[in-house]
Amino acid sequence: MPKKSATQQISRVSRPRLYEQLVEQLMEFIESAQLGPGDTLPAERDLAERLGVSRATLAQALVALEVLGVIDVQHGTGAVLVYRPNVPSVLKGLREHRSRLPEIVEARSTLEVKLAELAAARRTEADMKAIDKALDAMAEEVASGAKGAHGDEQFHQAVTTAAHSAVLAQLMTFIAGMILETRLESLGQPGRPEQSLASHRKIAEAIRAQDPTAAAAAMLEHITLVSDVALLK
Template sequence: MEKAARLGLERVSRPRLYEQLVEQILAYIESAQLKPGDLLPAERDLAERLGVSRATLAQALVALEVLGVIDVQHGTGAVLARRPSVASVIKGLRAHQSRLPEIVEARSTLEVKLAALAAERRTDQDLAAIDTALDVMEKEIHDGDRGTHGDELFHQAITAAAHSSVLAQLMAFIAEMILETRMESLGQPGRPEQSLASHRKIAEAIRAQDGASAADAMLAHIDLVSDVELLR
């Protein structure tokens, strides 16, 4: 090992399980000659074929969804959106992985301040929009979905309630990147329910016009939703 180090060689790390699964799913897509619009096997069936748990498979499917390879539709399943090369997907996966910490950093900076400002400046109309977003997310989860639309509406409502045009523009600028983390996070087992409960704490602090508590609750929320398999 010391000799290898002197020669400038490094130990080759094994690909992570989700990368191996992504490769196997893409191999299946190729062998089955699936075309865009075709449906992949049900998660239970696909997990059995690959010899992994459904929870583990779900992480690989979320990664493929983030990269736009599949479209996971509630009540239908995973639909193939495009047939990329394995190399391009793995490259995109690793680029996505490297981006996540910086996206989390940006969210921690912007959204914590937005929550504090929302507590100070919110109107009755803002509170109504926040409540509507919570209701939408709750219904989505109750119907077996991940709650991504309600989650998006909630954070948009917080941004609007802060009444800061500059911060709103900054949030709009990183909106596409936040979508990556939203899909990644809400694909974690049990995360939609946890995220909704976290949203309710933020909303309570904003309703009480407690800026410090709103900021703390938002920071705790971002810490929660940033705990994803891809960064472990």
Template structure:
């Protein structure tokens, strides 16, 4: 009885997740097609048909590979291979990424909520212009069908600068790489770019009004939203 329970537990632990299986299939396809850095993967519809999965399922797996830097998904071009790692290293990277997501969200909610609060208290007219410029940049990206990742990054940088806190800015720089992982993953969710832009506008409005409490609350709500990601289970 105890032996059977132990075997069941081992089976549950070692069984690959669906997204891991699909990532492995994509890597096998890259290998068989002899694609190298700079080569473009087939269009999502074609690749989904070849792999026998839905486009929505494939899109999530491609986001996972983009998070790891294996591919670069460019609007209008498609998924471009950046480098060709071995499958075990990719799976290991994905598992490590999943395990640190909650801690990244904790760090962001701690640092960025305070930054938004300080920005509302300390922002200058020049700071406000930088925030609005970032909003415009993201809006243009999203309107063109892109995910708005660059504008998203500019917005959070502008809010950080508006807080005029050198130490908090240094801490944000320290975790920038980890935030990039969550930015790619979050903006890869259907409808998320538009939701994120609307959330940014709410934060900006509070900062413009010098409403520190409102800016902090809006940023906390924003971090909770962008941290809600759905990589394949």
């Protein structure tokens, strides 16, 4: 039986994902620039030029670092370094985050669709006012150029409250930290804040109309939308 060549015997090494390569470059930049906690990274346009990537690609890497708590991205301020970990620990955290995302989406699809259905059946006028207030808050954020994360969180909390289900509310509290990961990831996609806000309005209208079936369908459609993130592609 003929022996395999050395080339054939070498197992194929998977190419690191682009965002992982970019995260490594970002960490190397932070190290070379001697940035420490509290220091602000250069503006996205300048940073993208220095690293030789598009702003859209850079934005995805920054979102990943924000999810891990390495940086804090604030509208009007930019990306502020929270702490400076080593590259292996950051890449390990990113891979764990990526593998966790599908299960978080699965949990949201189960819990939040039911919560929307119950909210449509049980909501009070006070609940509706809270939902509308959350929509207004997100609209203001998005109009200012921000991601709308606070308004987004407020909206989902208002829907949960309107469902008047203590046990489901406790389960939502339990996974709140994991949902925050998906929220930051999703709202970092180009055009997503506006799409998410429109999706929220559709859910709110179904709850206002006290139509449980439409509310559940609108929430499922919303979860499907916000689950479409670059990290899983």
